Amino acid sequence: MGDYRKLLKQLEQKSNKTKAVKFKKHNMPKARSNGLANNKCRRCGKTGKGVIKAYHLNYCRNCFREIASSLGFKKYD
Ligand SMILES: [Zn+2]
Structure with missing residues (x-):
């Protein structure tokens, strides 16, 4: 999982801000309204199917398997 926030932070700390501006304009990931990338595990952050x-x-x-019994799912082994 590439985290763009780290890169953006590095660019914003530079004295020359044009790269940060260009990154925001051309390379910033879009905020998704739907799709698989929008489904995120709230425990580990995994995305997808x-x-x-x-x-x-x-x-x-995977997380569900580990914590199902503590959530109250009784028939899960
Ligand atoms: Zn998970």
Whole structure:
């Protein structure tokens, strides 16, 4: 997962701000309104198909497996 915020911070700390301005104009990731990249696990931050949205869980399958019993899912082994 490339984190653009780190790069943007580095560019903004430079004395010459034109690169930061150009980055914002041309290379900044869009804020997504829908799509798989928008589904994010609230425990580990994983995105994509493995994220369970049912019952507003918003956990990925791996995290769900680890914490299901503590959430009150009884039939889960
Ligand atoms: Zn997760």
